Amino acid sequence: MPTKFQQRVYSIVKRIPRGKTTTYKAIAEKLKTSPRAVG
Incomplete structure (x- = not known):
C-alpha cells in the first residue's frame, strides 16, 4: 500500500x-520537497 x-x-x-520528460527536481518543486525524496 503506497504512502500518502x-x-x-x-x-x-x-x-x-x-x-x-521531466526531472525529479520539477516534480519535487510541485510537492515542495527535495528531489532526493522523489527519486
Whole structure:
C-alpha cells in the first residue's frame, strides 16, 4: 500500500504527457520537497 507521499508523487507523474520528460527536481518543486525524496 503506497504512502500518502507516494500517492502525491504518482498523481503528478501520471499527468506527464506521453513522450514528454521531466526531472525529479520539477516534480519535487510541485510537492515542495527535495528531489532526493522523489527519486
